[in-house]
Every structure is written in structure tokens, then in C-alpha cells.
Amino acid sequence: MLPFILKRLGLAILVALTVSFISFSLLFLSGDPAAALAGETASGEDIEAVRVLYGFDRPMLVQYSEWLMRAVRGDFGESYYFKLPVASLIAERLSVTMILGACGISFALLTAVPLGVVAAIRPNSIVDRFALFLSVAGQAMPSFWFGLILIVVFGIKLGWLPPSGASSWRHFIMPTVVLGYYAMPAIMRLTRAGMLEVLNSDYIRTARAKGAGEGRVLFKHALRNAIIPVVSLAAVQMGFMLGGSIVVESVFALHGAGYLAWESIARNDLPTVQALILIFSMFYIVFTFLADVLNAWLDPRMRSS
Amino acid sequence: MSKDMTKPLLSVRGLTLDIPLARGTLHAVRGIDFDLYRGETLCIVGESGSGKSLTSLAVMGLLDKNIQRRAERMDFDGTELTRASNRQMRALRGDRIAMIFQEPMTSLNPAYTIGDQLIEALRLHRSVSRDTARARAVELLEKVGISAAASRLGQYPHQLSGGLRQRVVIAMALMCEPELIIADEPTTALDVTIQAQILRLLVDLTKEMDVAMILITHDLGVVARVADKVGVMYAGELVETGPAAEVFGKPMHPYTRGLLRCIPQPGMTERGGELGTIPGIVPSLIGAVQGCAFRTRCPHATEACGGEIPVRGEQSHRFLCVYADGARSVEGEPA
Numbered sequence: 001m002l003p004f005i006l007k008r009l010g011l012a013i014l015v016a017l018t019v020s021f022i023s024f025s026l027l028f029l030s031g032d033p034a035a036a037l038a039g040e041t042a043s044g045e046d047i048e049a050v051r052v053l054y055g056f057d058r059p060m061l062v063q064y065s066e067w068l069m070r071a072v073r074g075d076f077g078e079s080y081y082f083k084l085p086v087a088s089l090i091a092e093r094l095s096v097t098m099i100l101g102a103c104g105i106s107f108a109l110l111t112a113v114p115l116g117v118v119a120a121i122r123p124n125s126i127v128d129r130f131a132l133f134l135s136v137a138g139q140a141m142p143s144f145w146f147g148l149i150l151i152v153v154f155g156i157k158l159g160w161l162p163p164s165g166a167s168s169w170r171h172f173i174m175p176t177v178v179l180g181y182y183a184m185p186a187i188m189r190l191t192r193a194g195m196l197e198v199l200n201s202d203y204i205r206t207a208r209a210k211g212a213g214e215g216r217v218l219f220k221h222a223l224r225n226a227i228i229p230v231v232s233l234a235a236v237q238m239g240f241m242l243g244g245s246i247v248v249e250s251v252f253a254l255h256g257a258g259y260l261a262w263e264s265i266a267r268n269d270l271p272t273v274q275a276l277i278l279i280f281s282m283f284y285i286v287f288t289f290l291a292d293v294l295n296a297w298l299d300p301r302m303r304s305s
Numbered sequence: 306m307s308k309d310m311t312k313p314l315l316s317v318r319g320l321t322l323d324i325p326l327a328r329g330t331l332h333a334v335r336g337i338d339f340d341l342y343r344g345e346t347l348c349i350v351g352e353s354g355s356g357k358s359l360t361s362l363a364v365m366g367l368l369d370k371n372i373q374r375r376a377e378r379m380d381f382d383g384t385e386l387t388r389a390s391n392r393q394m395r396a397l398r399g400d401r402i403a404m405i406f407q408e409p410m411t412s413l414n415p416a417y418t419i420g421d422q423l424i425e426a427l428r429l430h431r432s433v434s435r436d437t438a439r440a441r442a443v444e445l446l447e448k449v450g451i452s453a454a455a456s457r458l459g460q461y462p463h464q465l466s467g468g469l470r471q472r473v474v475i476a477m478a479l480m481c482e483p484e485l486i487i488a489d490e491p492t493t494a495l496d497v498t499i500q501a502q503i504l505r506l507l508v509d510l511t512k513e514m515d516v517a518m519i520l521i522t523h524d525l526g527v528v529a530r531v532a533d534k535v536g537v538m539y540a541g542e543l544v545e546t547g548p549a550a551e552v553f554g555k556p557m558h559p560y561t562r563g564l565l566r567c568i569p570q571p572g573m574t575e576r577g578g579e580l581g582t583i584p585g586i587v588p589s590l591i592g593a594v595q596g597c598a599f600r601t602r603c604p605h606a607t608e609a610c611g612g613e614i615p616v617r618g619e620q621s622h623r624f625l626c627v628y629a630d631g632a633r634s635v636e637g638e639p640a
């Protein structure tokens with residue numbers, strides 16, 4: 001198991017370095033950063049002065065390694081817009097996004113896996129059809145639209161839940177449902193397909209021939225195998241959900257990192273965008289790595305390959 | 306547990322399996338009768354699709370839900386299997402009746418160690434500690450000829466070869482000391498060189514532990530060597546059943562003779578003698594089936610073969626044919 005983890009860890013670090021380089025180059029790809037900093041009215045000399053002041057005239061690799069060393073220490077520079085350290089700006093918002101992400105994926109897994117299992121045990125039953133309907137609807141309906149419907153119905157008409165803000169746990173209910181529903185269909189369908197396949201396999205027949213009861217057959221023998229690909233998918237979905245959280249946070253006016261990203265792109269606040277891209281990618285890489293480890297733990301065949 | 310040797314351990318009468326399909330009902334198994342006594346080995350032979358696996362799954366109560374099972378009697382040591390509850394069937398399965406399937410590569414759960422799976426087999430039926438179960442697992446792995454048995458317990462199925470896996474499957478079937486083992490082509494999926502070893506092992510162990518066995522196989526050479534009784538299946542019927550020596554020495558049904566003609570006589574039968582191929586097609590078993598299903602291929606078929614077919618012979622050696630001697634005299638053999 002350890003060699004496998006080390007291999008995956010090495011891979012993850014490599015991907016992280018590549019991604020960090022890409023997000024660093026963003027600053028240059030989007031035009032001359034010195035000109036952007038100096039402002040529209042600046043003369044040629046002013047821009048040159050800014051270039052030297054900020055060190056943009058030095059070789060790219062030198063700048064990158066300096067930037068990276070600072071980023072590792074949590075120093076992402078100063079926001080063009082807020083004139084505040086990007087790190088403190090993000091730290092404040094990131095917890096909102098993390099809570100939302102954790103609630104969203106939990107909601108998705110807690111609804112999708114049981115539904116997928118029941119749908120697989122009773123294909124074409126009412127539950128199966130209901131699950132299919134939910135997943136088709138979930139994939140056809142854009143998150144912002146679903147979010148707006150919830151706000152109108154539960155926030156305004158019925159007045160059960162606060163329509164926007166982040167000041168209590170009740171504020172997180174609707175965003176969680178919207179974000180989780182975004183990831184649910186794919187997880188449900190994979191669980192259903194996996195269970196259907198596994199339930200037809202020879203080792204399930206063996207388990208029954210041993211005299212195992214239905215519950216044991218379903219959960220100990222079948223789900224344990226069917227869940228393996230679902231773990232990888234859930235990790236990928238977590239990554240997508242960070243993106244989805246940009247939409248959800250803006251619909252519900254939750255001031256999280258997703259909302260900040262949205263605003264910063266609109267404001268051309270490059271250091272903030274850069275830092276957010278880096279952080280979101282790192283989350284994604286960490287999730288993928290954890291999913292690999294979890295997969296190896298669940299599937300002994302992976303460990304030795 | 307009464308061990309009455311005069312009564313059959315398993316007695317089946319009129320076992321019928323119908324499968325509703327879009328094109329009509331498939332009469333996959335049509336009125337099977339057989340008795341199996343303690344310690345006996347019954348070999349069931351017959352070509353692909355004749356209903357051998359379905360018959361064994363019907364005894365285990367493991368048929369797909371869409372398959373309709375009927376029987377006048379399916380008595381296992383006093384328990385009527387057709388009326389047994391799910392709970393009663395679960396208590397029998399793996400404990401008193403064990404099953405070995407054809408595919409060793411896929412019949413073990415890839416997510417658990419073989420130790421876990423062996424221990425589970427015992428602990429599902431006996432309230433023993435894990436350590437006791439583990440000791441039993443090691444003992445049986447040694448019995449099925451696996452070296453360094455204790456260290457194998459922590460291995461996963463994918464780390465073992467097909468032959469080793471099938472040994473594990475056999476050990477698993479023996480964990481609870483069953484009275485009946487149903488082995489459905491247990492060696493077909495293995496290398497030819499290993500097939501004989503594994504089969505030898507299975508036969509030796511069942512004899513040693515006095516376990517009755519229903520062995521489904523295509524290999525007539527194996528049947529000749531290990532069977533106490535033989536059942537020949539054709540298109541969902543047991544067209545001939547009887548003591549092995551009699552069926553081989555004086556095969557009554559024309560289909561049985563057709564099979565045996567392709568290989569040398571019993572005792573001299575070579576290893577790996579596969580079922581011979583008899584020209585002709587098997588009739589569809591969808592919809593009403595009338596008369597002898599073998600008549601499309603039988604060299605002695607007459608008009609009467611399309612009607613009711615009587616059961617011939619005595620209870621111990623029976624066959625289904627319009628000819629009282631199974632057309633032996635027509636073939637110039639002593640009747």
C-alpha cells in the first residue's frame with residue numbers, strides 16, 4: 001500500500017507544480033501586468049518604473065520561484081482592488097466555501113447512494129423511476145435557476161428559510177441542496193449501474209450459496225465493490241462543485257471564495273484570481289489524491305498494480 | 306440429526322422449471338426425478354442448455370426470481386424444500402448443502418481476503434470465535450493441498466491462480482461439514498493439467514468426509530471413474546438415471562448410447578473424454594413440448610415418439626423411451 005501512496009503523492013505534487021506554473025503565467029497571459037498596475041493614464045516611463053519596482057523585468061523562472069516560495073508561505077501579494085493582502089481576503093471567505101462544499105457533497109452522497117442502491121435492487125420500480133426523474137431533472141436544470149426557484153418558494157412565498165446571507169446554519173440549507181443536487185445525478189447513476197453489475201456477479205451468488213442474508217449480500221458483498229468507482233467520481237464532483245459554488249454563492253449572496261472569484265474576475269483583480277485558481281486547484285488535487293488512497297484501501301487489486 | 310441410511314438424503318420428484326419469456330414460456334426443466342443417498346456421488350451429464358445448472362440452482366433455492374419452480378417433492382432429509390421459508394433455506398445453504406461454481410476466477414469476492422471469506426462461511430452458521438474459525442480455515446486449506454496455509458489467509462483472490470482459487474472455493478464449501486455438495490462443472494474453467502488434480506481432490510475429500518455430491522460435468526471419463534449414480538439430461542429431462550456400472554454397462558436410452566459410443570467403454574475410459582456430438586438439432590422448449598425431445602436426432606424415432614413417452618425400467622435404473630428395451634435390440638445389442 002505504501003509504495004502506491006508514495007507514487008500517487010509524487011504524481012500529485014507534479015500536477016500541483018504544473019498547475020501553479022499555469023496560474024502564475026496567467027498574470028502575463030492576460031497582458032502586461034506593469035501596464036495594468038500603472039493605470040491607463042500612465043506614460044511609458046511610468047510603466048517601466050512599475051516594471052522594475054515589481055520585478056517584472058527579471059527572468060520568468062526567477063519570478064515564478066519567488067512567487068511560489070511566497071505562495072507556499074501564504075503570501076499571495078496584494079489585491080489590486082482591495083489593496084489588502086490576498087491571503088487574508090481569501091482566508092475569510094474560504095471557510096464559507098468549504099462548509100458549503102462539505103455540506104453539498106455530503107447531501108449528494110447521502111441522497112444519491114441510497115437511491116442508487118434501491119434503484120438497482122428493484123429496477124423499473126417506482127423508486128427507480130423516481131430516481132431517474134430526479135437525475136434527469138437535476139441534469140437539465142441549471143443551478144442558478146433551481147436556486148432561484150427555491151428562493152422564491154421557500155424563502156419568499158413560504159418564508160421558511162432565509163433567502164440570502166450566511167449568518168446562520170439555516171442560511172446554508174438551500175445552497176447545500178442546490179450544490180448537492182448538482183453532483184447527485186452522476187453519483188446516483190454510477191451507484192445504480194455499479195450495483196446492478198455487481199449483483200449479477202458470481203461472487204454474489206457465492207455469498208448467497210454460503211447462506212448470507214440479503215442485507216449482508218447487499219452491503220457487505222455488493223456495495224463494498226460497487227462503491228469503488230463512486231469514490232473517484234465523488235472526488236471529481238467535489239472539484240466541479242468548487243466551480244458550481246461560484247454560481248450558488250452568487251445566487252444566495254453567500255460571501256465565500258466562489259463569490260470572491262466571480263467578483264475578482266469582473267474587477268480584473270489578477271493577484272486574487274491567481275491565488276483563488278491556485279487554491280481551488282490544490283483542493284482538487286488533494287481530493288483526487290485522497291480518493292486514490294481511499295480507492296486503494298477499498299480495492300485490493302489497485303494496491304498491487 | 307437422524308442419519309437414516311435407508312432413506313434418501315435428497316429426493317426429488319417432478320421438478321419443473323418454467324421461464325416466462327417474451328416469445329412464450331421456456332420449459333427449461335420438465336419433470337425430473339432422482340434420489341441421492343448419504344455419501345453418494347451422482348454425476349449429471351448432458352449437453353449445454355439441457356438444464357443441469359438450473360436443476361442444481363433449484364435445489365439450492367438460488368434461481369432467478371423470474372423462474373417458476375414446481376415439484377411434487379424436493380425432500381432434503383425431512384425438509385420439503387419447495388415449502389421452506391427463505392430463512393430455512395438460508396440456514397441450509399452453506400451449512401448442510403454447499404455449492405461450488407464453475408468460475409473460480411470470479412466466484413470469490415475481490416474486496417476481501419480469502420481468510421475473511423472462509424471465516425465468514427463458518428461464522429454464518431456457527432457461533433464460534435474468529436480464532437476458532439481461523440483455525441478451521443487453516444486446517445481446510447491444508448486439506449485442499451494449499452501450502453503455507455496460515456499465511457494465505459491474508460491474501461486476496463487476485464493474488465492466487467485459478468487452480469488455487471478453486472481449492473479455496475472447495476475449502477469454503479467444506480467449512481461447515483455439509484452433507485451435500487453440488488459442484489457445477491467445478492473444473493471446466495481450469496487448465497487441463499490442473500483439472501484432474503482438483504477433481505481428484507474434490508472426490509477424495511467428499512469420500513473421506515462422507516459427503517454426498519451432485520457433480521455436473523461434461524467429462525464422461527470423470528463420470529466413469531467417480532460416479533455412484535449417473536443422470537443423463539437431455540432437453541430438460543433426465544432421460545436415463547441409474548447406478549454408474551449399469552448405465553455404462555447397459556445404456557438403455559438411445560441418447561446415452563449415442564454419448565457413450567463416442568468414447569471407449571467404462572473402466573477403460575480415457576481421461577478427458579468429452580461428450581460426443583450427435584448430429585441434429587435440439588427442439589425449442591418454448592411453448593408446449595410434446596413427445597420425446599430426442600426424436601429429431603434419434604435413429605429409431607417412430608410416429609409413436611411424438612406421443613406420451615412411458616417411463617421404463619425399475620426405480621433404480623430408469624429411462625424414457627417408447628421402446629421397452631430402449632431400441633437396444635434394433636441396434637443389435639442384447640436387450
Ligand SMILES: Nc1ncnc2c1ncn2[C@@H]1O[C@H](COP(=O)(O)OP(=O)(O)OP(=O)(O)O)[C@@H](O)[C@H]1O
Nearest residue numbers: 324331333351352353354355356357358359360369
Ligand atoms: N435466468 C434465465 N433466464 C432465461 N433462460 C435461462 C435462464 N437460465 C437458464 N436459462 C435457459 O435454460 C436452459 C438450461 O440452462 P442451464 O444453465 O441449466 O443449462 P446447462 O445444462 O447447465 O448448460 P451448460 O452445460 O452450458 O452449463 C438454457 O436454454 C438456458 O438458456
Ligand code: SF4
Nearest residue numbers: 597600603610626627
Ligand atoms: S422415444 Fe423414440 S425418439 Fe425418443 S429415444 Fe425412444 S425411440 Fe428415440
Ligand SMILES: [Mg+2]
Nearest residue numbers: 357358359489
Ligand atoms: Mg451449466
